[in-house]
Amino acid sequence: MSSKVKVRFAPSPTGIAHIGGIRTALYNFLFAKKNKGEFLLRIEDTDQKRLVKEAENAIFEMLKWLEIQPSGEIIHQSERLEIYKKYAYELVSKKIAYEKDGAVWVSLPDDKIFEWTDLVGNKKIRFEGSTQEDFVILKSDGFPTYHLANVVDDHLMGTTHVFRGEEWISSTPKHLYLYESFNWEHPEFVHLPVILGSDHTKLSKRHGAKSVLDYKNEGYLKEAVLNYMALLGWNPGGDREQMSLSEMESLFEIKDINTANPIFDQTKFEWLNGVWIRSISTQELQERLNEFYSDDKEVVKIIKSEKSEELVKAATSRMRTLADFKNLVSKDPQNKKTKEEEKIAEKLNNFLDKKLKNWDDEELLSAIREFSKEENVPFKTIFFLLSGKTSGIGILELNQIYGKDFFVANLKSK
RNA sequence: GCCGCCAUCGUCUAGUGGCCUAGGACGUCGGAUUCUCAUUCCGAAAAUCGCGGGUUCAACUCCCGCUGGCGGUACCA
Numbered sequence: 001m002s003s004k005v006k007v008r009f010a011p012s013p014t015g016i017a018h019i020g021g022i023r024t025a026l027y028n029f030l031f032a033k034k035n036k037g038e039f040l041l042r043i044e045d046t047d048q049k050r051l052v053k054e055a056e057n058a059i060f061e062m063l064k065w066l067e068i069q070p071s072g073e074i075i076h077q078s079e080r081l082e083i084y085k086k087y088a089y090e091l092v093s094k095k096i097a098y099e100k101d102g103a104v105w106v107s108l109p110d111d112k113i114f115e116w117t118d119l120v121g122n123k124k125i126r127f128e129g130s131t132q133e134d135f136v137i138l139k140s141d142g143f144p145t146y147h148l149a150n151v152v153d154d155h156l157m158g159t160t161h162v163f164r165g166e167e168w169i170s171s172t173p174k175h176l177y178l179y180e181s182f183n184w185e186h187p188e189f190v191h192l193p194v195i196l197g198s199d200h201t202k203l204s205k206r207h208g209a210k211s212v213l214d215y216k217n218e219g220y221l222k223e224a225v226l227n228y229m230a231l232l233g234w235n236p237g238g239d240r241e242q243m244s245l246s247e248m249e250s251l252f253e254i255k256d257i258n259t260a261n262p263i264f265d266q267t268k269f270e271w272l273n274g275v276w277i278r279s280i281s282t283q284e285l286q287e288r289l290n291e292f293y294s295d296d297k298e299v300v301k302i303i304k305s306e307k308s309e310e311l312v313k314a315a316t317s318r319m320r321t322l323a324d325f326k327n328l329v330s331k332d333p334q335n336k337k338t339k340e341e342e343k344i345a346e347k348l349n350n351f352l353d354k355k356l357k358n359w360d361d362e363e364l365l366s367a368i369r370e371f372s373k374e375e376n377v378p379f380k381t382i383f384f385l386l387s388g389k390t391s392g393i394g395i396l397e398l399n400q401i402y403g404k405d406f407f408v409a410n411l412k413s414k
Numbered sequence: 415g416c417c418g419c420c421a422u423c424g425u426c427u428a429g430u431g432g433c434c435u436a437g438g439a440c441g442u443c444g445g446a447u448u449c450u451c452a453u454u455c456c457g458a459a460a461a462u463c464g465c466g467g468g469u470u471c472a473a474c475u476c477c478c479g480c481u482g483g484c485g486g487u488a489c490c491a
Contacts, residue, residue, distance in 0.1 A: 012491045047490055103489050121419090131417050131487090139489040146491050170418060170486035193420075193484085200483070228426095231439095235427060239438045258427080261484055265425050268440040278453075317453035368449065383450035391451035 005037025006160045009063075009070065010150070012044040013055035016211035017062045019264065020165060020195045020203060023229045027192065028163045029068040030230070030252035037160070041070035042153060045078045046143045062212045066222050067245065075157070077149045084144035087152050087182070088137050096181045102140035106177070108132045114173035119161070119190045121259040127173040135174055147171065151178040159187050161254075166191040190254060193233055193261045203264055219292060219322030221280075224273035232262045242275055274320040286312050292322040302329050307401045314397040331406060333388030333413050342414070344377055345385045349411040359404045361396045368395070386410055 009025040011017065032039035041063070045051060063069055077084075088104045091097035097106045108114075108129040115126040137148035144152070154162060169191050179186040197203045215225055226245050235258065236243075236251040243251070277285065286308060293299040302311065315328040327334070337345060348371055355367040368382055384390050387398055388410040398406065 010491095014491070044491070050490060101489080105489090118419090123419095125418075127417075133487075136489045141489080143489090145489070150491090165485090166419065167485055167491090191419085196484075198425090202485075231426065233426095237428065239428075241426095241439055260420055262427090263425060265440070268426065271440055274453090318451065320452095365449065372449090378450095379448095380450055387450075389450085394451085395449050397449095 003158075003160055005032060005035040006040070006158050007032050007037065007163060008040040008042050008154070008157060008159055010042040010044050010153075010164075011059050012047065012050075012146075013059065014047060014050040014052055015055060017055070017058045017213065018203070018211055019229065019232075022062060022066070022212045022225075023195065023232060024163055024165065024192060025063065026066075026068060026226060026229055027190075027234065027252075027257070030248055031161065031163065031254065033249035034252045038072065039068075039070050040072045040075070040157065042075040042157070043077065044146065044149065045076055046146065046149055048141065048143065058211065058213060065216055066212070066226055068226075075153065077144070077153065080149075080153075081142055081144070083156075084148055084152055085138065085142070088144065088148060091137070091178075091181055094181065097137060103136045104138035105134050106137050106174070106181075107134040108173065108177050112177075114176045116172065116176060116186070116189055118169070119188055119254045120166075120192060120257050122255065125169065125172070127170075129173065129177075132173050135171075137178070147174050147178065151175050151182075151184075154187055155179070155182070155184045161188045161190055163190045163192060165194050167194060190257070192257065193259060195232055196261050196263045198263060198266075200263065219319075219324070220269075220273050221276045221288065221322075223280075224269070224276040227276070228269045228272050232264065233258050241272070242279070270320045277319050277322070278316055282309060282312055282316070285316065289322055289325055293326070296326070299326055299329075310397070310401050311393075314393045314401065318392065327389075328392055331388075331402065333410055335384065335388070335390055337385070337414065341381065341385060344375070344381065345411045347375065348377075348382065348385055349408065352407075352411075356404075359399065361399055364399055365396065388413065 007028040009028050011021055011025075029039050031037070041059075043056060043059075045056070088097060091106065092099065092104060097104050099105070110128075110130040112129040113126055114129060115124055117123070118125050135147060136145050138144055153159075172189060172191075176186055195203045212225060216222075223244065226248070227243055230243065230248050231241070234252070234256055236248075236253070236256055280288070286303060289312065290300065290303050293303065302308070305311075311329050312325075315325055318328055319325055351371050352364075352367055355370070356363050368379070371377065372379055372382060380390075383395060386395055386407045387393070393401075
């Protein structure tokens, strides 16, 4: 392999930029980085009927957010119709393609064997020409089909490695035949096992969404998205779980891509997000939160307050997503007290009022202990009465951040 | 149906003929720390390596068959 590595992410803007798509983009990117090659972007907008207006922007936004930016010019297949037409008719004149119903078709020779070495699993895959039906390369609306456009562009762009989902394996013979008919060398093929949902079928909207941007909006860190996506089907060996983009860039090898279909595990993804939240600096986390809550005045006010750093520190270990932050730091009581609890709250209020002078941590803690013992009230209840929540940031941390007034307000609230 | 890909704990996976009475992680369960919840730390259960044949002194690792899962079978990508 003497030529410089050149790969491309070639999404079709027909729907959401889903997890499978982003993983393909990521593997392309990692491979390019690892081999000091080029990573390009090509928009395959050849299906006029299924085109979704917002999809293209979503793709750009996603790549930008994840910082896996392509270099070079972005190619739109819809702007290259003349090129595909020219090549389609070249095949017609070579008698490889024929016209029917206003479209250009190709038929594979029945007796020909199509074989290539797929780099995932490094195995030979072979098809007999007879298993492939005639296929359209140029549609009657003048647009090319995937088969033609993909082959033509990859050749013209000098793509060395085609990373794509394994759903393309069955049509690779068509592509092989096209390369051969044009007298072009075909690129290496890297067919990635498709990601499955928890019900073991191809991951789709049915499994509860999710575009990568949805995950962004749910409070996932880009590091976690990248990290989890990469590990879904690739493993550099060893016990490593947490990896940054640059670490992955230096470790990525095609031979470490798994051959089996991975199942997307939301729970592990959340765990990994928590790991990332805990591993960035408080200052960095503050910035992420600030950005995440930019439309939420209430939270922005909290993040911008003097106590911001303490709050974020206290919340860090308790977040799995950035979205958890709001409930954690909210001053509003989240559960109503029972009649019984109201009585205890009143007692506790009087007790603390009598006992505490400075409301410092030491005083507060020993008073709570005393109250708990004397009245036989579990700490859990006291926590609830003081904080207004059944779980969350610790009492002493809250004392540092919000102080006496906050506790008294909670004790008095109904 | 036909064609193709795949097959290690529930899940992600390590493992490339002897180091495996199969290792790690998530999750689950138990415990420690503890002001609740988390975090952190310990520990446990969890795969007779899908099944059946080979090859070999030796197979999770190689070969064949079966079964199962997934994918493709459009003038969609």
